[in-house]
Amino acid sequence: MSTNSHNIAHHRDDFGSKMGMWLFLFTELILFGGLFIMYMVYRVEYSEQFHLAAKELNLALGTINTLILLTSSLTMVLSIVAIGRGSKKISIFYLISTILLALGFMVIKAFEWGAKFSHGLYPGGTELANLSNGEVIFFGMYFVMTGLHALHVLIGIVILSFMLVFLLRDKINKDNYIKLEAGGLYWHLVDLIWIYLFPLFYLLH
Amino acid sequence: MSNSISTSIKSFYEYEGKHRGILGWILSTDHKRIGLLYLWSMVGFFLVGVFLGFLMRLEMLSMGKTIMGPQTYNAIFTLHGIIMIFLFIVPGIPAAFGNFFLPIMIGAEDVQFPRLNLLSWWLYVTGGLFAIISLFLSGGPIDTGWTFYVPYSIRTTTQVILPLIAAFILGFSSILTGINFITTVHRMRAKGMTFFKLPLFVWALYATGWIQIIGTPVIGITILLVIIERVFSVGLFDPALGGDPILFQHLFWIYSHPAVYIMILPAMGVVSEIIPTFARKHIFGYKAIAFSSLAIAFIGTLVWGHHMFTSGMSDTARWVYSFLTYIVALPSAVKVFNWVATMYKGSIRMSAPFVFVMAFIVLFSIGGLTGLILGSVATNVHVHDTYFVVAHFHFVMFGGTGFIFFAALHYWFPKMFGKMYNEKIAMTAVGILTIGFLMLYFTMFILGYEGMPRRYYDYLPQFQFLHILATVGSWVLISGLLLMFGNLLYSLRKGASAKANPWNGMTLEWMTSSPPPFENFNYHPEIKFGPYEYEHYEEAVKDEYK
Amino acid sequence: MEEKPVHQEHKNSPGYGYNILIWLTLISLTCVSVAVAGLDLGAYILLTALVIATIKSTLVINIFMHIKFDDPIFKLFFSLIIFTLFVLFVLTAFDILYR
Numbered sequence: 118m119s120t121n122s123h124n125i126a127h128h129r130d131d132f133g134s135k136m137g138m139w140l141f142l143f144t145e146l147i148l149f150g151g152l153f154i155m156y157m158v159y160r161v162e163y164s165e166q167f168h169l170a171a172k173e174l175n176l177a178l179g180t181i182n183t184l185i186l187l188t189s190s191l192t193m194v195l196s197i198v199a200i201g202r203g204s205k206k207i208s209i210f211y212l213i214s215t216i217l218l219a220l221g222f223m224v225i226k227a228f229e230w231g232a233k234f235s236h237g238l239y240p241g242g243t244e245l246a247n248l249s250n251g252e253v254i255f256f257g258m259y260f261v262m263t264g265l266h267a268l269h270v271l272i273g274i275v276i277l278s279f280m281l282v283f284l285l286r287d288k289i290n291k292d293n294y295i296k297l298e299a300g301g302l303y304w305h306l307v308d309l310i311w312i313y314l315f316p317l318f319y320l321l322h
Numbered sequence: 323m324s325n326s327i328s329t330s331i332k333s334f335y336e337y338e339g340k341h342r343g344i345l346g347w348i349l350s351t352d353h354k355r356i357g358l359l360y361l362w363s364m365v366g367f368f369l370v371g372v373f374l375g376f377l378m379r380l381e382m383l384s385m386g387k388t389i390m391g392p393q394t395y396n397a398i399f400t401l402h403g404i405i406m407i408f409l410f411i412v413p414g415i416p417a418a419f420g421n422f423f424l425p426i427m428i429g430a431e432d433v434q435f436p437r438l439n440l441l442s443w444w445l446y447v448t449g450g451l452f453a454i455i456s457l458f459l460s461g462g463p464i465d466t467g468w469t470f471y472v473p474y475s476i477r478t479t480t481q482v483i484l485p486l487i488a489a490f491i492l493g494f495s496s497i498l499t500g501i502n503f504i505t506t507v508h509r510m511r512a513k514g515m516t517f518f519k520l521p522l523f524v525w526a527l528y529a530t531g532w533i534q535i536i537g538t539p540v541i542g543i544t545i546l547l548v549i550i551e552r553v554f555s556v557g558l559f560d561p562a563l564g565g566d567p568i569l570f571q572h573l574f575w576i577y578s579h580p581a582v583y584i585m586i587l588p589a590m591g592v593v594s595e596i597i598p599t600f601a602r603k604h605i606f607g608y609k610a611i612a613f614s615s616l617a618i619a620f621i622g623t624l625v626w627g628h629h630m631f632t633s634g635m636s637d638t639a640r641w642v643y644s645f646l647t648y649i650v651a652l653p654s655a656v657k658v659f660n661w662v663a664t665m666y667k668g669s670i671r672m673s674a675p676f677v678f679v680m681a682f683i684v685l686f687s688i689g690g691l692t693g694l695i696l697g698s699v700a701t702n703v704h705v706h707d708t709y710f711v712v713a714h715f716h717f718v719m720f721g722g723t724g725f726i727f728f729a730a731l732h733y734w735f736p737k738m739f740g741k742m743y744n745e746k747i748a749m750t751a752v753g754i755l756t757i758g759f760l761m762l763y764f765t766m767f768i769l770g771y772e773g774m775p776r777r778y779y780d781y782l783p784q785f786q787f788l789h790i791l792a793t794v795g796s797w798v799l800i801s802g803l804l805l806m807f808g809n810l811l812y813s814l815r816k817g818a819s820a821k822a823n824p825w826n827g828m829t830l831e832w833m834t835s836s837p838p839p840f841e842n843f844n845y846h847p848e849i850k851f852g853p854y855e856y857e858h859y860e861e862a863v864k865d866e867y868k
Numbered sequence: 869m870e871e872k873p874v875h876q877e878h879k880n881s882p883g884y885g886y887n888i889l890i891w892l893t894l895i896s897l898t899c900v901s902v903a904v905a906g907l908d909l910g911a912y913i914l915l916t917a918l919v920i921a922t923i924k925s926t927l928v929i930n931i932f933m934h935i936k937f938d939d940p941i942f943k944l945f946f947s948l949i950i951f952t953l954f955v956l957f958v959l960t961a962f963d964i965l966y967r
């Protein structure tokens with residue numbers, strides 16, 4: 118113990134940081150939990166129309182995106198394993214791969230949404246206005262849930278880019294990589310939510 | 323270690339950090355300064371809210387239009403609700419007193435994430451500003467009531483979006499405080515401070531932190547969805563597009579009911595501090611009180627449906643929620659019984675904080691017991707949406723949390739500011755407040771029982787007498803508030819200096835100078851006794867703090 | 869004495885190979901769920917999809933997010949959150965299913 122009490126406050130506490138991060142992730146889980154509750158309610162109310170509307174979604178693109186996101190989760194973990202073993206270069210490689218995969222996810226997502234829009238399937242769009250209430254709600258939920266998820270992917274990309282800078286500048290290193298771990302936790306959460314979004318929207322035939 | 327503590331140590335007011343003057347406050351990461359920032363901003367918003375309440379009561383003085391028309395009245399009760407709920411009572415005790423005292427009470431130098439703490443104050447202020455700015459934007463002041471129910475909140479032409487964004491930001495601020503407190507309690511306790519030696523206020527804040535984390539995101543997403551639906555007309559809640567407005571109510575109350583426990587739990591924590599200190603007795607049933615906080619936090623999360631008995635929910639859901647509602651009464655009652663048992667055979671010292679607590683127990687019990695009437699479906703149907711409800715929630719929120727906010731202000735005033743207030747005036751203020759309170763709100767119970775609906779600017783002739791009584795009550799109440807705040811403000815400048823431990827308390831905040839130094843202690847606190855073991859008082863309290 | 873600031877890592881956290889194995893499992897599970905969705909399982913479609921998703925998420929949480937190797941308190945916290953979410957679903961269902 119140091120005799121000067123003023124030092125203690127500035128003592129590093131990785132465990133505490135991780136706990137803070139987890140608590141934050143819980144709030145994210147519950148935020149999406151609210152959306153899933155809505156999904157449940159509307160699916161019970163409009164079960165037929167949900168199946169009908171889901172046919173409009175592109176299963177192939179959805180599956181590819183799932184695989185991309187899972188792979189990015191893997192590269193994220195490997196980046197952390199690498200820095201723990203002191204191999205900075207490998208860690209950087211994996212982190213960059215993660216970011217690239219995330220960008221790939223966003224590009225595909227943009228194509229998907231773009232296709233819906235060009236078919237008039239957007240809020241206020243011509244096609245959507247002709248559909249039944251249940252289908253309108255389905256697309257409402259689809260846009261909101263995947264949209265909010267995409268927003269999280271974007272935030273994830275920003276966070277991971279910061280991590281990359283820290284890594285390059287040795288602010289994240291073998292003896293201190295709690296930041297990278299926290300960034301990783303966030304990234305896995307994004308993956309986790311997609312794991313449920315995928316079957317609930319794309320596998321509804 | 324020096325013997326004359328207060329002379330040799332600089333208090334946190336005198337400590338010079340990176341910034342000076344006003345910047346030294348609004349950019350400070352010192353939890354004590356942040357706590358005071360919160361305190362001042364909250365008192366400010368509270369007074370605005372009180373003024374709006376005053377205007378509403380003035381309108382109700384006579385039938386028909388007295389000083390405002392229906393649209394203005396709608397806007398004012400909405401604004402009054404938003405300010406009182408989101409800007410005063412929800413952040414209330416945790417953000418002001420929790421920030422200041424939680425680290426001190428567990429023997430820490432600060433919270434776990436000091437910069438996050440400052441951020442949460444900034445978010446709070448931003449949210450408050452947004453709410454105020456929204457009044458002057460296109461459409462005019464929001465008129466949905468603080469509950470923002472759809473479909474009206476999607477249809478009304480008033481400015482809804484900005485107040486919603488404000489509420490979202492305030493929620494975020496509240497979440498950050500919760501995360502900070504939980505981590506701090508887990509990671510920063512001083513040597514010997516086991517979980518069961520934590521002061522009960524800390525336990526209450528801990529439980530509150532969990533509700534903040536679990537509940538707040540739900541209102542966040544709900545608000546976000548209403549904004550999205552309004553801006554992009556996505557089909558989500560609007561019945562015209564197949565949406566389900568009752569679902570909105572579910573999501574809204576999934577947060578907003580636990581939120582009432584965010585309001586009351588910290589207050590109960592304060593009560594559990596004040597009673598043993600002024601009864602000079604070991605608290606009765608420490609563990610029961612600690613665990614009942616957690617129990618309230620958990621069960622309180624499950625009862626939201628009792629706000630929706632008359633909105634068209636299924637019958638099954640109605641009895642389920644009614645049943646669960648009755649269960650929450652148990653842990654709350656555990657607390658009240660324990661407090662009363664603590665006072666039994668204590669050597670009670672009647673001081674202002676203690677008298678506030680006495681008023682609290684009476685008012686809160688009335689509020690709680692009328693809650694049982696609202697909690698059972700059969701009676702709820704009759705008094706739903708009447709002044710009975712208005713009276714009920716003012717009793718629990720104002721008579722409960724509000725009064726304890728004042729009690730805490732008096733209890734910790736010497737510690738926070740290093741000054742003593744005038745005891746006689748404080749006592750008088752409690753008396754006036756209580757009388758005014760009962761005149762104003764007890765009358766509303768009768769009004770509601772007789773069928774006066776809430777949220778109307780006008781009323782039928784048979785309610786005239788009671789409305790006049792209530793309005794006069796509001797004047798009495800407000801004079802009490804002015805007297806109380808005036809007394810404190812005067813003491814701030816002219817009061818006698820306070821000792822380190824004016825109430826002979828045993829928790830850690832009394833074992834440091836008044837006001838405390840930067841980083842709280844000039845020694846390493848080590849905890850040997852529980853927080854209320856007055857039998858060890860002589861041993862536990864160092865000579866200089868006696 | 870200040871302790872030397874090294875990363876507070878756990879000795880038993882897995883290396884490259886193990887993580888890749890988990891990833892392979894996740895990929896195969898995804899393929900299975902897509903394949904199964906093609907079959908006509910009637911009322912069980914939702915159930916199978918959710919079961920598979922839950923297995924996947926358990927893997928991600930335990931291995932990728934390290935819950936399995938971390939301090940038990942995180943497990944406790946996490947279960948608390950999941951349980952609360954579960955209860956919120958059930959209580960809302962009391963309204964929806966019986967309306």
Ligand code: HEM
Pocket residue numbers: 372375376378379399400402403404406407410411466467468469712716719720724775776777778796799800
């Ligand atoms: C001197 C103090 C106060 C006065 C005179 C006052 C008066 C009123 C009045 C007249 C109403 C409207 C009743 C109606 O027409 O439906 C009201 C509503 C309300 N008050 Fe107060 N009040 C005061 C303090 C408080 C406090 C301290 C709180 C919270 C802690 C609070 C929270 C509310 C809420 C949430 C509403 C409901 C708004 C709505 O219907 O949307 N009030 N109050």
